[in-house]
Amino acid sequence: FSQGDFVVFKSIAEQSAFALYNAIIYSMANEKKRLDHDLEIARDIQRILLPAEAPAINGFQISGLNVPARQVSGDYFDYIQVDEERLGVAIADVSGKGIPASLIMAICRSVLRAEAARNPSPADVLRKVNRQLYPDIKEDMFISMAYLILDHQRDGVTLARAGHDAPLLYKQQSQTVTPVKSPGMVVGIDSGNVFDRLTSDFAVPLERDDCLVLYTDGVTETLNAEGEEFGLDRMMQSVRASATDGAQAIVKKIIGDVRDFTGSLPQNDDITLIAVRKT
Template identity: 35%
Template sequence: MVDVKEEFTRMFGYTHAEAVGKHINDLLASASYQEESGRLSRSVIHGERVELDSRRRRKDGSLIDVSTLGAPVEHDGKQLGIYAIYRDITERKKAEEARIRSQEEARMARNIQINLLPKTGPGIPGYDLAGRNIPALNVGGDYFDFIRLDERRVAIGVGDVSGKGLAASLVMANLQATIRSLALFDADPKDCLERANRLLFRSTDARTFVSLFYGILDAERGTLRYANAGQGMPILFQANEKPGHLKLRGIALGVKEDARYEEEDIPIAVGDKILIYTDGISEAMNASMQEFGEGRLQTVVSESRTSTSLGRIEEILADVNAYIHDASRNDDMTVVLLKRLRSSR
């Protein structure tokens, strides 16, 4: 080296006198980087321009992440020497490593969440029950669950935690554990919501709330007994009638500690369908800021020629994605569809 700049001495810890006259690779390349640095030097000596992110050694022996630029110095077509520029990229590397860790943690969280949600329907004879969840981010706060209570009954839960991402997914996992625990005690829907509400209210801050539909399908009786804590009103499709709604809807969980809920027992006739969904479906917006809307949702289900509940759900999701097209999806989407196929008697 014939000269070094002040920034070089600051970065590597050598004084000007200590650096000048030394071979750059002997000074900066540790044993594990000697081959790489030698290869780069030879390339530059032969007239090539090289750029590389690597590591170089400071005077104290520590390694520093650097971006290296090496190029020949030419005059009148003759190469007179070479120059090298080193930039400290330590902070950039730290940011990249943090991003990679974050992505890996998000991937692991998503896998955990996927494993928490039902992979298939509960297989109740005479009924076709299916659900799908698609988070806006890697993980989300939407929830659905099928909890087998006994041979003839299954509990159905569909919920939406305020917010998105990892924080919402943690609340969702806690909610699922709470509901499953309460289901083991065979709690009625209204009792289940009231107990879950108290637990949520006491364990979260004022910004956290959950809308939740919880119902118990009795396949033998052909009924659905349900209660609703702020979740969008499920749509009931019956033969030869316009789509209607299940009527009950109370306050979301976590808003008021002593909230009370009502429950209703409704009959499900052969051919009836009940659609339960979160607002990420109906409120999905296109580039013109127009919502998909419940009307389109009803049309997709009513006009579908697909025979299975899962098939209809896939049609709904495909229609929503086609509607929003290039617009960003800002909310989780969850859909559960129940259809009665035949009488149990």
């Protein structure tokens, strides 16, 4: 081959490589577009599964919010009509994020709703949920949950906790905020022998204008630019500063304080909040 032939071959090879590179980029862009479309659909479906608004129940004021860090969330909250007198309130957090966590959460929602119907014991509901989900949850996944039942006839609140962050109890008379540390372990790591023993009903003493706040660790573990966590103390201050203004004000205050704390940093975890106020 002559020197001219090598120049032609080199030119053809370079153009072919460039064309192949463009084809790969185009294919990757199309694949990303397809995945983004699928995620958008998944987000819309998940939004349908979450409550659009809190139900009305005599004697209580309720407000809840979910803010996903990604297009789909591993957090979950729900309101469940147990019977004519009782309303169930659930919050949960699947280990991990994204599509796998959101799928487990959708399954959890279905099982919880089925078991909660006409069952006045939150602990018994969580025991049954754990037994159903345990065989289907991968070894490296688990679900933390808190489930409480509001009884407007008896003015009662009963809580069961499956390894979830302890709810915060605001007492109007003393204006104090304390964690409610009822026993329990996460869903999905034990077939039931240990889980059933640890999970029990816990009566929460709520008087007029007292509040109970349920949340996921996306609130307390939010980081600022210095790598510092928002933390439980700041959250308790937010609750104390807003509790007299009602359930919706508590949720709004906490979200606002978290955003002020993080500044322009992107949200690094799903955030879910539920506030219940005794009226």
